[in-house]
Amino acid sequence: xxxxxxxxVLVHGAxxxxxxxxxxxxxxxFAGHRVTVLDLAASGINLQKIEDVDTFSQYSEPLLQLLAxxxxxxxxxxxxxxxxxxxxxxxxxxxxxxxxxxxxxxxVTPDIEHKPSYVLEKDLELAKSLLRPAFLFGEDLxxxxxxxxxxxxxxxLAYIVCNEDLTISLSxxxxxxxxxxxxxxxxxxxxxxxxxxxxxQELCNSLLQIAAKYA
Numbered sequence: 001x002x003x004x005x006x007x008x009v010l011v012h013g014a015x016x017x018x019x020x021x022x023x024x025x026x027x028x029x030f031a032g033h034r035v036t037v038l039d040l041a042a043s044g045i046n047l048q049k050i051e052d053v054d055t056f057s058q059y060s061e062p063l064l065q066l067l068a069x070x071x072x073x074x075x076x077x078x079x080x081x082x083x084x085x086x087x088x089x090x091x092x093x094x095x096x097x098x099x100x101x102x103x104x105x106x107x108v109t110p111d112i113e114h115k116p117s118y119v120l121e122k123d124l125e126l127a128k129s130l131l132r133p134a135f136l137f138g139e140d141l142x143x144x145x146x147x148x149x150x151x152x153x154x155x156x157l158a159y160i161v162c163n164e165d166l167t168i169s170l171s172x173x174x175x176x177x178x179x180x181x182x183x184x185x186x187x188x189x190x191x192x193x194x195x196x197x198x199x200x201q202e203l204c205n206s207l208l209q210i211a212a213k214y215a
Contacts, residue, residue, distance in 0.1 A: 006077055006100075006215045007034045007070075008207065011063055013082025013107070017043045020081075023200035024207075031208060036076075038062050040087060056116075056137040056144070060087045067095040075100035077211050080107050082168065082193065086116060086141070093151035101214035102155050103207065106162040106193060109176040112153045117141035119179070123172050158184040158210045160203070162191035184210065 008028055010021045018037035025035045041059045053059050070076060078099045080088035085107030092102050110116050120141070147153065159182045163170050177185055186206045191199045 005032060005034065006211045007036065007074065008211070009036045009038075009063075009066065009076045009078050011038070011078070011080045011084040011087050012040065012043065013080075013084045015043075016081075020194070021196055024196045024203055027200060027204040028207065031204070033211070036066065038066060040084075055140045056086070057090065059137060060090050063087055063091050064094060067091050067098050070095075070098045072097075074098070075215060077101055077103065077207070077215050079103040079105055079207065081105045081196070083108055085109050089116070089147055089152055092155045093147045096151045096154045099155050101210060102152075102157045103210055104157065104159045104176075104182070105195065105203070106160065106165050106168050106173060106191075108168075109157075109159065109180045109182070110147055110152075111180045112147050112149050115142050115146060116144050119176055122175075123168070156184070156214050157182045158186065158214075160195070160206050161185060161187040162193060162195050163187055163189055164191060165193040167193040184213070186210070 010024070012018060012020050017039045021037045025037060028035045040062055041053045067076070076099055078088045078091060080103070085104045088102050089110050092099055108119050110119055157180065159173070159177050161170070161173050165173065186209065188195050188199050188202045188206060191202065195203045
């Protein structure tokens with residue numbers, strides 16, 4: 001991939017959709033990069049009914065289908081917000097060769113030592129805030145195999161901390177970073193849980209900094 005033409009794939013969190021990136025997408029495009037946003041199953045304008053989505057893998061299917069189409073010589077910068085961190089982790093585990101770096105944007109961040117549900121179980125308040133069976137998939141996540149060292153564990157990971165997030169507290173963000181052993185950590189000061197709305201330029205700058213290092 002040419003250094004001036006990177007491909008960002010942006011994955012929304014619970015209850016949102018591709019629309020939530022409407023401020024960030026043009027900023028990245030103006031900087032000369034390609035940006036793909038998508039709706040996960042039964043999210044945004046995706047017509048699927050949530051009653052028909054039984055597993056987290058089904059919920060993630062639009063993302064998995066997208067990565068399956070990425071050419072062998074291309075690697076994307078995969079960004080997951082909030083619960084979207086688990087979606088990108090699943091994608092990293094299945095398609096590690098297609099991703100230059102996985103970026104967790106104040107996001108749920110799993111490790112390879114525990115079940116995918118582990119970090120949700122550790123944060124009761126976050127679990128309560130996402131207590132919609134359609135989007136939490138707690139029981140299904142607890143039955144999945146650990147993410148693998150050869151898949152998820154083989155891709156460089158970065159984390160963007162939002163220090164005024166009232167949904168995923170700063171202390172819990174820092175715990176997840178330590179738990180997942182992420183070394184590349186950036187912070188957006190004054191950012192709440194939705195930095196794509198409150199701090200879009202700062203978020204763009206952070207993603208460009210990460211992209212310059214890995215892609």
